[in-house]
Amino acid sequence: MTVEANGVAPQGDARRHVVVIGAGAVGSATAIEARRAGLRVTVVEPEAPGSPHGASYGNAGWLSSHSVVPPALPGAWRKVPGWLADPLGPLALRWRYLPRALPWLLRYLASGWTEARVQRTAEALRSLLADAPALHARLAAEAGVPQLVEQRGLLHAYRSRAEFEGDALGWRVRARVGVHWEEWPAEELHRREPDLDARYTLGIFVPEAGHCRDPGAYVAALARHAAAQGARRVVSRATGFRIEGGRLRAVHTEGGDIACDAAVVCAGAYSRPLAAAAGSPVPLDTERGYHVVIEGATVGPRTPVMVADGKLIAHWMDGGLRAAGQVEIGGLDAAPNWRRADILLRHLRSMFPALPEGDAAKVKHWLGRRPSMPDGLPCIGPSAASQDVVLAFGHGHVGLGGSARTGRWVAQLLAGVAPETSLAPFDPKRFG
Ligand SMILES: Cc1cc2nc3c(=O)[nH]c(=O)nc-3n(C[C@H](O)[C@H](O)[C@H](O)COP(=O)(O)OP(=O)(O)OC[C@H]3O[C@@H](n4cnc5c(N)ncnc54)[C@H](O)[C@@H]3O)c2cc1C
Structure with a gap:
């Protein structure tokens, strides 16, 4: 099989039917690349792609090729009590969730325990992110929304x-x-x-870094583009797999089974039960984050900016001035705590003191659920029960940026082409 300049085989087996589960940034990019590889694609997604339910909607829009350092660094454990005690701090914990989160949190701290470990993580993340701005500029152009991706640092x-x-x-x-x-x-x-x-x-x-001016609109455009390239859309929720003798026969959905030869789990923070159903009980959890958008603001940054004191990102979006950040450990189902979003608003006003005190109607809040692995690296690779079920989730803080490269790697796996980079650091089996 030949490999096109973009790294994806142009002539995958057109009879090979792939079901992509989830149409966030990762699933939509994967569907496009799988079509580019010549595969037959069905996308299963219960919601409107790019709408507020997904983490891909409300993130900070950074296509940060340099975001290679995991959030937990050596000595982080010493800072955690201070962050938790600070009512305006960047980290919060729902104490009732602590017993469930504890093993994940300990692994999270351990993975950044030494500089050597951080370096290994950084090398892997760099392979995922190095050309994220260029890859997204190309995807955005193909999808008819070139104005949404900017490469201005x-x-x-x-x-x-x-x-x-x-x-x-x-x-x-x-x-x-x-x-x-x-x-x-x-x-x-x-x-x-x-x-x-x-x-x-x-x-x-x-x-070298870039940004996206409206991640929700961008993901919606990618999903439309996948459909225009021939990906079929099924509005339903995947619930499991029929695997026989190690080969995938069907994806179970709430609307019935879809017969297929391969599947990709791109359900973001909701991927854990699907991965377990494919034999890979991986330690995926969620780092919840928030944003506020001030519609009609006229004061703010010229370049998307992250401040070290509040650990938040401020950035113009097509809908207004957005501040995004916060890490809240509390599981998928807990109700939003909008005080975390108010903290972002306070920080935003202190970053840009000329922002007028507010007309509350112009401030919009959002909660998103980052799909996060404790070692800061996504899972990208075949599941334990079947090589036909590829896992592609867990991108944590860099899932928008990392989605383009992930889509290409997954398409290569599906088309039977050796991925352009070793995927060993992302192997879902690394957790044993
Ligand atoms: C506050 C905040 C700021 C962030 N800032 C940035 C940033 O600046 N840059 C960056 O790169 N990343 C950022 N991120 C992280 C980024 O948003 C995520 O890593 C990324 O959106 C994950 O994409 P995804 O496609 O895996 O998940 P999602 O976008 O959540 O998509 C998953 C999709 O799967 C669907 N789904 C779920 N269950 C099923 C099922 N059973 N069957 C079918 N479909 C299902 C969902 O409906 C959803 O559409 C930020 C996140 C937050 C919360």
């Missing part, structure tokens, strides 16, 4: 050099995997970001 703002040096390990690791950045001293930072509060005195600008 991303900014990190620090209050002092000492605060930046507190993150030295992360930037050292990024440098080792090939990330370059510019340092903007206070004067340059404020020349370029005139609305940013004066307490920020150092900018770290990453020119």
Whole structure:
């Protein structure tokens, strides 16, 4: 089988019928790439693609090729009590959920215990993300929404050099995997970001990175594009698999069975029971996050910016000025705690003090569920029960950015082509 320049076989077996479960960023990109590989594709998704139910709708829109450092770094355990005690802090825990979350949390801290472990994670994430801005620009153009992906760099703002040096390990690791950045001293930072509060005195600008101006609209466009390329859509929820002698025969859905030769589990934070049904009981949990959007705001960043003190991202979207962030450990089903979103709003106003005090009607809130593995790496690869069931979820904080490359890798697996990169770090079997 020949491999096209974009890395995906143009002539997959057109009789091979693949069911893609979930049409978030990962599922939609996968459906497009599987069609590009020549496979027959059915997408099973109960909701409207790109609508607020999915994590892909309301994220911060960063296509951050440099987001290769896992959230838990060496010594993170020392900071956790302080974060939890701070009512305006970036981390919250629903205490009732703690017994269920504890094994995941311990693994999460352990995976960032040493710099060597962080480095290994970073190398793997770099292979997933390095060309995310370019891949998304191409997908957006194909899907007819080129204006939604911009490649103008991303900014990190620090209050002092000492605060930046507190993150030295992360930037050292990024440098080792090939990330370059510019340092903007206070004067340059404020020349370029005139609305940013004066307490920020150092900018770290990453020119290679990109962003998406409206992730919900983008995912909706990708799903439409997959359909235009011939992917069939079934509005239903997948519930399991019929696997016989290690070969997949059908995907069970609430609307009946779909006979198929292969399936891809791209159900984001909801993938755990499906992975278990395919023999892979992986430790997927969710890091819940929030956003606020101020519609009609006129003050804000010139470049999408993450501030080190509040650990949130502020970014213009087509719907207004969005601040996204927060990690809340509380499971899939707990009701939203909109105070977490209010924290984002407070931080946003303190980042841009000229933002007028609010007309509450113009502020929109959203809760999203990041699909997160404890080691900071997604699961991408065949399940334990059948090589025909490919798992593709668990992208945590980088699922929008990582979706394009994931789609290509999965299409290569499905088409029987060796993926362009070793997928060993993402192997779902790594958890034993
Ligand atoms: C506050 C916040 C900020 C973020 N910022 C960024 C960022 O700047 N950059 C970045 O790259 N990432 C970011 N992320 C992470 C990113 O949003 C996620 O990693 C990504 O959206 C995951 O995509 P997905 O397709 O796996 O999941 P989802 O978008 O959640 O899609 C999963 C889909 O599966 C469907 N589904 C569920 N169960 C079933 C079933 N049984 N059968 C069929 N379908 C099913 C769902 O309806 C859904 O449509 C952020 C996340 C949050 C919460």
